[in-house]
Amino acid sequence: SQTIHQWPATLVQPVGSPLSLECTVEGTSNPNLYWYRQAAGRGLQLLFYSVGIGQISSEVPQNLSASRPQDRQFILSSKKLLLSDSGFYLCAWSVRQDNSPLHFGNGTRLTVT
């Protein structure tokens, strides 16, 4: 069966510090990968998606970047965090076929102080 791992679960970082969140998927090949963010009291916003190694698409302009160095690894990064980067970050995967759901990791709670 497929599993998705996301770490760390919680993170407190000062403004201006770098960020690296990692996500790996097991039990499937060539997945679509996604990073979402849930700000306090709001829905889930798509940040990045990837349909293959090295292929990253950004949905919204922001202070973050994403990379996919391996087929089942997806990394969310920032060189300098802003207060507004605080939120709940979720990695997700899906198979590459129509009408298939996204499956989410347990998320990372990021607090920028």
Added chain:
Amino acid sequence: DQQVKQNSPSLSVQEGRISILNCDYTNSMFDYFLWYKKYPAEGPTFLISISSIKDKNEDGRFTVFLNKSAKHLSLHIVPSQPGDSAVYFCAASADQDTGRRALTFGSGTRLQVQP
């Protein structure tokens, strides 16, 4: 521009009764709709989905109804149980040439099932 809207931020229902969660969308290109359940500090869990060629899909206690002309879908939970208490997100996607299939989410409805 919110393409998927859940206008009720919260809903309280008695155990054993029906819970009805509503969702409206504006993008006529959406052709696949899903409901997710989310507990605090966890990722959303997929519940049930429906494609635009259907108007109803049922899975145990959960039924999703789609009204394409009204651009409206709803999730019915019968009977409701205390363990159903969570935030429910409606989501939708449109067929994309790149196989992107990313989901657009509503803002969620917090369901509280009272024992």
